[in-house]
Amino acid sequence: MSTSKGQLEKDLHAAMKARDELTTATLRMALTSVKNAEVAGKVARELSDEEVEKVLAKEAKKRREAAEAFADAGRAESAAQELAEEQVLLRYLPQPLGEDELAVLVDQTITEGGFSGMGQMGQAMKAVQAKVAGRADGKIVSTLVRAKLGA
Template identity: 80%
Template sequence: MSTSKGQLETDLHTAMKARDELTTSTLRMALTAIRVAEVAGKTARELSDDEIRQVLLKEAKKRREAAEAFADAGRTEKAELELAEEGVLLRYLPAPLTEDELAALVATTIAEGGFTGMGSMGQAMKAVQAAVAGRADGKAVSALVRAKLQEG
């Protein structure tokens, strides 16, 4: 069993004993998403820590988007619940990059890879996404890579 999944299960049991309903329900949802990902495809397999991190990132993004939708619809209590669930998930993810750190990482990766012009956008994005490792929003990364390639 991967250490990330083991930690989630341990924390779930702790939350259940403490009768922490928010953490319990959020971790149950996260573990379910991980189990679904494990059996997706032709054969069942155990996810690596990086793959588990990707599942948690996707679940956190779902919560953030749902919170925005609820807030736009005037359902603030549901939006707050979704944000609280996102907060629980963020405990298990690496700290996000600041805008300055992300800009520096993009500039360095593009320079080291020798990417120039919009024709190399796909290759540059692949390299930058590998360096970012899920610590920044894909839209922000794409915008910075596009801007950097257009200026150079």
Template identity: 65%
Template sequence: MGTLKDRLNDDLHSAMKSRDELTTATLRMALSAVRNAEVAGSEARDLSDDEVLAVLNKESKKRREAATAFSDAGRAEQAAKERSEGEVLERYLPQQLSDDEIAELVAGALAAGGFTGKGQMGPAMKAAQAAVAGRAEGGRVAAAVRKQLG
């Protein structure tokens, strides 16, 4: 199998052929974000699968936040559209960890790094994020780190 970007392109073509408007629009948006990330900086480059995953995570988070904002503003139809787009993006993201799995990984990272107090929150977060490797939202990881650092 090719890269994640190739998979996105193939799925886009399939969605266009089957006239799936939601998937087509969502994948076009995702591929546009990937292309923007590729040309950001001093010179254009191809992104690795991990970098493409980071872009998709960012786009998925935008959809969740927009859905919440639209719901709070009483725009249920637009909120539902944002949630649907988020569900399409979730197909390409790794399975999210449970709270127990996050706590276990964070505990291991904190023990390995010798982090003990809240004053070490920054380095502890860096170690915890590396252990979680994009399989959980940063906010959930931060909450687990704060809880374990006391």
């Protein structure tokens, strides 16, 4: 069992004992998503820690987007619930890169790869995303890469 999945299960049991309903519900949802990812495809397999983090990042993004939709619809209580669930999930993800760190990483990757011009946007994005490894929003990364290549 991956250490990330094991930690989720351990924390779920602790939350259940503490009668923490928010954490219990969120971790159950997260573990269900992980298990669904494990059985997706032709053969069931166990996810690595990186794959578990990707599943959790996807779930956190879903919560953030749902919170925005609820807030736009004037449902503040539901938006707050979604944001609280996102905060629980963020405990299990690596710290996101700051804007300055991300800008430096984009500059280094583009310089190292020798990318120039918008024609190499896809190749540059692939190289940057490999180094970012889910620690930054793809839209922000895309904006920075586009600005750097367009300059």
